[in-house]
Structures are given as structure tokens and as C-alpha cells.
Amino acid sequence: MRETRLWSLHLLAIPVIFVLLGMHLAIMHYAPVFYGMSVDKAREFGTMIERGKSVAQFILYILLLIAGLYHGLYGLRGILRELPLTPTLIKVVDVGILTFGLLIFALGTYVTWWTFTFKVGG
Amino acid sequence: MTTSQSTTSRETTFRLRRYDPDKDSAPHWDTYTLKVPDGMTVLEALHQIKAEQEPTLAWRSSCRMGVCGSCGMFINNLPMLACQTQVLHLNSDVVTVAPLPNYPNVKDLVPDLEPLIEKHAAIKPFIIHPNSMEVDEPTGEFLQSAEEREAYSQFTYCIKCGLCLAACPTVATDPLFLGPQALAQAYRYTADNRDCGLQERLEAIDVFHGPYQCHMAGACSQACPKGVDPAFGIQLLKRTLVLDSIGFGKKKSQVAKLVPLADVVKQIEEFAPPPRSVNQ
Amino acid sequence: MNTKPTGYNNRLGLKGWAYAGRYSIERYLYLGHRLSGLGLIAYMVLHIVETANRIRGEQAWEGLMALFASPPFKVIEYLLFAMAVFHAMNGVRLILVELGFFLGKPKEPIYPYSTSVLRHRPLTYVVMILAGLLIIFGGSSMFFK
Secondary structure (H helix, E strand, O other): OHHHHHHHHHHHHHHHHHHHHHHHHHHHHOHHHHOOOOHHHHOOHHHHHHHHOOHHHHHHHHHHHHHHHHHHHHHHHHHHHOOOOOHHHHHHHHHHHHHHHHHHHHHHHHHHHHHHOOOOOO | OOOOOOOOEEEEEEEEEEOOOOOOOOOEEEEEEEEEEOOOEHHHHHHHHHHHOOOOOOOOOOOOOOOOOOOEEEEOOEEEEHHHOEHHHHOOOEEEEEEOOOOOEEEOOEEOOHHHHHHHHHOOOOOOOOOHHHHHOOOEEEOOOHHHHHOOHHHHHOOOOOHHHHHOHHHHHOOOOOHHHHHHHHHHHHHOOOOOOHHHHHHHHOOOOOHHHOOOOOHHHHHOOOOOOHHHHHHHHHHHHHHHHOOOOOOHHHOOOEEEHHHHHHHHHHHOOOOOOOOO | OOOOOOOEOOOOOHHHHHOOOOOOHHHHHHHHHHHHHHHHHHHHHHHHHHHHHHHHOHHHHHHHHHHHOOHHHHHHHHHHHHHHHHHHHHHHHHHHHHOOOOOOOOOOOOOOOOOHHHHOHHHHHHHHHHHHHHHHHHHHHHHOO
């Protein structure tokens, strides 16, 4: 079952990314249309902190991180493993990508939490 | 327009890839010219070149009518059966013929198809029925309707020519990838209502080098000379595996029922009674 | 098998990924999907690292935003957007097709053969036209102030 399950998760991540990334792009690039504020204002430090303080934003960003990183890194692992690799290199690719993914996820989660708990003005 | 009466012909240059393992360290190209009449196939052209110009030219062929799968070659950068490819239909003054890529090149235009055969064998290409004694020593027939047959029939037409693996981009880099032929055959047996062997085949197919390294480039189905459409088989195999992983796989109880021979004979007599004798 | 004839290594290698030649459009879309996927994962990782700069404070953040507002970055941003749209729309086709939808039903092959690749061609066209429209009109956000 192993590879089927890994691939099924790769596919399940797709609608999650479609919706959440779509929302993210809309917020960032279509701020004038959806929020009546300029794109530059949408990217300002203050606006970013304000957005990051909502619980919904916190949860959805973590979800997008998980889905995006899993989908992308599973794809990268597939591309690398399709090359003729020695058994050692295969282990390096699998373990390396998993470790890298966990590290980037940790960084992204920390930054999202940092924004959520940021004390404005202090 | 028949080939014997046609006067259309074209002076064609053939660039053939040559490789003699006893003499060469790497393949090289040799050029031959031939006046090609309408209807001449690449295989016939090779025969004529061998007879008149290059007696040492080597290739593999047999039936010369597109059923044995022996003469697969890389013709003008596409995998084709040499016996099924008319030179003038290539519409080119220069025809390049090389051995099928993605297989070791034994000599000249001869590929080593062992990888194809090994991968085919790895997916257990035979009916796996709960009653294995019955498969080896039959006492009756398995019931299979026309619809049940049509569900896998197109994948039975594979002639193991190997063109699909030559076309596949994944096979180009991954020597362990099962390839379109083996994966389509894995589906052929899984979809057969007489078979319940998916669990036994999982070890071979539910791995990294299995169907998920197919990315629907579609080149295999484009190359297949018998309309097997292996890409279709692979996508259906993915669906089967996903459904099986969430508990919707074929149950042993859903496998074809066995009809004992006596009942088979009775059914035949019901539907097609023996003819009355002339004297009656 | 007792004897294993070996021979000259005739594997196409990475050329087999890159050179689609006279194969059908789906082979080119495979290449485009692969390249755009690599670009996107590279961008995603860079983006996570870059947006982490906020923890260095407001000034560092605004400096970064000013850099990204400059014209060369706007062009890169648009190319990224185009890559993402292509990858997403082709991905819609792939997720449907790889689960066996839009490919028709198995049936006896009668010459001239119809293949599942050809049968889902209308879906391919729809998806590509949608991608084209989104890339052209979606890029209008570049001109928002």
C-alpha cells in the first residue's frame, strides 16, 4: 500500500492548495479589488501583522504550508528518484527531502506563530 | 493504386546506425541510397540494402506483417515496426533507422529486450484464481460475460514489441521503472474477472517504480502498433490501486464462478442444439 | 535465463525527458509540468525563507518589500504566476485523467485506433485555453497601484 498512500496524499493536497493558494494570491495581488487597499499597503509590515493575528489565518497558513510542502517535495522526490541512483543515493534523497521538508515546515510554522503572537507597539 | 503497377518511387537516403561489439567502442552511422518504390516498407528496404550493399547489416524480424513484434526500430526519431512502416509514407528524402532506445544495443539495429521480458514476468502475467488447482487442471469453465471481457480485452493485444518502453520518458532515465507494457499487463490481469491476484502483485507494482511514475505523457499509446493504449491501462491501474487502498478492491467472492463441465455441455445443448441427422 | 546479452547503453537519459520531438502535445505538457513544478518548489522554499525576514523587524521587512516592488522583480513575479497557472490547470487535467476520468471505456481496438490520449484531447484544449486566459487577464493585477 505504501506508494499508493503517498501518492493519494499528493493528490489530496491539490484541492487544498488550489483553494488556499488562490485565497493567498487574491489577498496579496487583488487587494484593491477585495479589500479596497493598494497592493503596496497590503504588503506593509503593519497590515501583514494585522492579517496574521486572526485564528483562521493562522490555521489556514499552516494548512497551506503542509499541503504545499508535501505536494512539492513529493514531486521533487519523484523527479530525483527517476534518475538512475545507487541504493545509498536513494536513501540520501528520501531522508534528505523529508528532513528538508520538516525543517522548512518548522521555519514556516514558527514565523506564522511569531506573527500571531506579535505584540504591536512593544 | 497497387504496388505492382505504381510507377511512383523516390530516391531515398538511409542513415543506419551500425555497431559491432567486436570492433566498435561506440555506434556510428552509415549511409546507403535506395530507389524506393511505392509500398516498400522499411523492413523490405533493409533486406534490399543487405542483399545489394551491406551484407553485414543485422536486425531482428520475423513475420513481416505486424504480429510478432520483432522488428521494432527507431525510425526518424519515432519507435515503429519496420514491417508496418512504408518508406514513402515517412515523406522524407532521408530516413534514419536506429535500434530502439532505452534498451541495450546488442549489434546494429538489434536491441536487447531482456528488460522488457523481466519486467513483464515481475508482475505475474497469469490468472491468479482462488482455486489455483482449477487453473492448472480445469474441470469446467469460468463464466465471463461479453461486458466483463471488454473491460480488459484491448490490453490482451500486446505483442511485446517494446515500442512503448522506447517511447516512455520515464524509462529513458529510470532503469527500474516497470514501464507501460508491464503496467498495462498488470491491469489486464487485475481487471479480468477470473483473477483475484491484486494483493499478490502489490509487492511488484505498489512501489516507487510502479504506476505513479507514469505522468501521462502519452507517448507509449502513440507508439503502440496494436491499439493496446498502455497509458489507459496504467491510469486505470492507478484507480484500481487507490480504490483498493481504501477498501473498495475486488473481493474473492466477486471472482468469476466456475461452471462444471457437465453443466457447460448442458448449456451448449440448450443454446445450440445438435443438428438433426439427414435421415430424420 | 542463462545468457544475458549485454550491449551498448542506449538509454536516452535526460534527453528522453527534454526532447519531445514529434510526440503528441501531452508529451510537451509533461515537460512543461515538470519544469514549472521544479520552479514552483524552488520559489516556495525561497518564499518561506524570505517572508521569515519579518522577524528581523519592520525596517528589514519594508526594505525587502521595496526590493520586490522594483520592475525586474515584477517581471519575475509575473513569470512565476504564469508557471503556477500552467501547473495548476495542467494539474487539473492530470488529476482527472490519472484517476481514469475523461478517458473513455476500454473496448476492442479496431484500426484506426482511438487512444485514451486522443479521447481526452478536448479536455486538454479546454484546460490550456483557460490557462492562457488566466495568464493574460490575471496579469492585469501587475498594473494595480
